[in-house]
Amino acid sequence: MASSLPPPPALRSRPRPDRGALRRRGVRIGLGIGGAIIGLAALVALAGDRRDARPVVLSAPAGSRVAVDGDPQPVLGSDGTHLLRIRPGHHRLDVTLRNGTVVTEEVDIEDGDGAILLELRFSRVTGRWDVFVDKRQ
Secondary structure (H helix, E strand, O other): OOOOOOOOHHHOOOOOOOHHHHHHHHHHHHHHHHHHHHHHHHHHHHHOOOOOOEEEEEEOOOOOEEEEOOEEOOOOOOOOEEEEEEOOEEEEEEEEOOOOOEEEEEEEEOOOOOOEEEEEEEEOOOOEEEEEEEEOO
16 A cells, blocks of 8 residues: 655655856855955055055056056056055156056155045147146145
């Protein structure tokens, strides 16, 4: 005589998880953790041993890369805004535009507490890129 009771839980067949979905979820989690680690590393690099450095906000064309005294700076956004920490003194600022053009400017960072705003703009009058400085004391 056949029993009409359901089989015990250990004997029920469970649906197998979709391995592709599990892999995709694993990749997303891995990318999220990797992004968090990279962001934390960028913050540590900015805060590092530059306690006496001034905050400098550089506005440049989107996709540009920045180096201060030959030291590449981390890219924090794709809109062309770079947050730098630069010690007071004379420095060389190299901005590499997306098309490969390198704009080099010499800047003097003075001691102080406020942020310095730098804007890289193309001058139609001179036909070259210029850095405009707005110091916030």
